[in-house]
Amino acid sequence: MAVYTDIAEDDLKWFLTEYDAGSLLSYKGIAEGVENSNFLLHTSKEPLILTLYEKRVEKSDLPFFLGLMQHLAARGLSCPLPLPRRDGALLGSLSGRPAALISFLEGMWLRKPEAKHCREVGRALAQMHVAGAGFELKRPNALSLDGWRTLWEKSEARADEVEPGLQDEIRSELDFLAAAWPKGLPAGVIHADLFPDNVFFLGDQLSGLIDFYFACNDLLAYDVSICLNAWCFEKDGAYNITKGTAMLEGYQSVRPLSSEEIAALPVLSRGSALRFFLTRLYDWLTTPEGAMVTKKDPLEYLRKLRFHRQVVSPAEYGLSL
Ligand SMILES: Nc1ncnc2c1ncn2[C@@H]1O[C@H](COP(=O)(O)OP(=O)(O)O)[C@@H](O)[C@H]1O
Numbered sequence: 001m002a003v004y005t006d007i008a009e010d011d012l013k014w015f016l017t018e019y020d021a022g023s024l025l026s027y028k029g030i031a032e033g034v035e036n037s038n039f040l041l042h043t044s045k046e047p048l049i050l051t052l053y054e055k056r057v058e059k060s061d062l063p064f065f066l067g068l069m070q071h072l073a074a075r076g077l078s079c080p081l082p083l084p085r086r087d088g089a090l091l092g093s094l095s096g097r098p099a100a101l102i103s104f105l106e107g108m109w110l111r112k113p114e115a116k117h118c119r120e121v122g123r124a125l126a127q128m129h130v131a132g133a134g135f136e137l138k139r140p141n142a143l144s145l146d147g148w149r150t151l152w153e154k155s156e157a158r159a160d161e162v163e164p165g166l167q168d169e170i171r172s173e174l175d176f177l178a179a180a181w182p183k184g185l186p187a188g189v190i191h192a193d194l195f196p197d198n199v200f201f202l203g204d205q206l207s208g209l210i211d212f213y214f215a216c217n218d219l220l221a222y223d224v225s226i227c228l229n230a231w232c233f234e235k236d237g238a239y240n241i242t243k244g245t246a247m248l249e250g251y252q253s254v255r256p257l258s259s260e261e262i263a264a265l266p267v268l269s270r271g272s273a274l275r276f277f278l279t280r281l282y283d284w285l286t287t288p289e290g291a292m293v294t295k296k297d298p299l300e301y302l303r304k305l306r307f308h309r310q311v312v313s314p315a316e317y318g319l320s321l
């Protein structure tokens with residue numbers, strides 16, 4: 001699920017009077033998602049998504065996220081567009097939460113993506129990186145090296161409950177990454193969470209990207225590594241080089257990677273695997289039993305991290321060097 005906050009119909013109707021959105025016909029909570037509460041609204045005009053921003057989203061970051069969607073959409077990327085209120089603001093308040101209305105994107109996410117879809121995702125990621133240039137707001141990545149350590153310190157004492165030996169393994173991984181993290185690679189606005197559930201398709205055609213609520217400024221190739229982790233491993237834990245090749249070819253058809261970015265892929269992929277391992281581990285240990293949210297398995301990302309640790313050449317990801 002992701003409906004943490006309920007809304008009363010009268011409050012919603014009042015909220016909508018601030019927008020030129022037509023009158024409310026129906027609304028329902030959307031079960032998918034993890035971070036925020038989302039509702040699908042049907043109005044006498046177009047369908048809309050209402051998002052109430054929850055715990056992990058800093059209110060001060062919302063202008064970055066909403067402004068970025070405007071910036072990318074204006075440059076031709078298919079992504080939701082925030083609807084401005086009558087007073088021009090993009091953000092309102094509902095049920096005690098910051099709230100926004102965004103356009104409804106047609107399509108659905110793929111439960112079993114194939115190599116041809118990975119190619120499309122690679123292309124769309126590169127298009128986003130190119131389109132993000134010139135976006136004037138900045139948001140440093142809160143979930144990079146320092147953020148990982150802070151998150152780890154909150155889980156460390158109980159980590160061996162999840163798998164014996166984790167404490168030592170993750171401590172030395174953090175030390176390795178702190179020493180080996182690449183510097184000076186091309187940076188810009190990254191999506192930072194472009195998982196299958198955040199990419200919509202209509203048939204085999206990619207129809208758009210959603211969920212920009214981890215977007216930030218960081219290394220562009222780090223975003224590529226996030227996608228390799230999220231799209232190119234099979235359920236049994238094996239890396240699928242056909243998918244990796246397709247994704248990297250799709251990306252490079254729009255934005256070729258430099259030799260430095262290619263050489264850094266194994267380290268970046270270790271970092272991105274660790275990042276999702278750490279947020280999942282924290283949620284695993286802190287989400288109360290019976291909470292209406294599906295906890296994601298941290299060990300899936302530990303296995304990916306171990307794969308990247310034994311990579312000797314970036315060619316193993318499917319790059320022709
Ligand atoms: N603009 C949109 N158009 C259509 N559906 C959307 C849109 N935004 C969100 N959704 C629906 O809401 C779900 C959760 O959205 P998401 O932004 O991923 O939430 P969270 O940030 O809580 O993870 C998506 O899987 C999708 O079904």
Ligand SMILES: N[C@@H](CCOP(=O)(O)O)C(=O)O
Nearest residue numbers: 033034035193195276280296
């Ligand atoms: N993609 C993350 C969790 C964030 O979920 P989302 O619903 O906001 O995409 C993970 O898989 O750990």
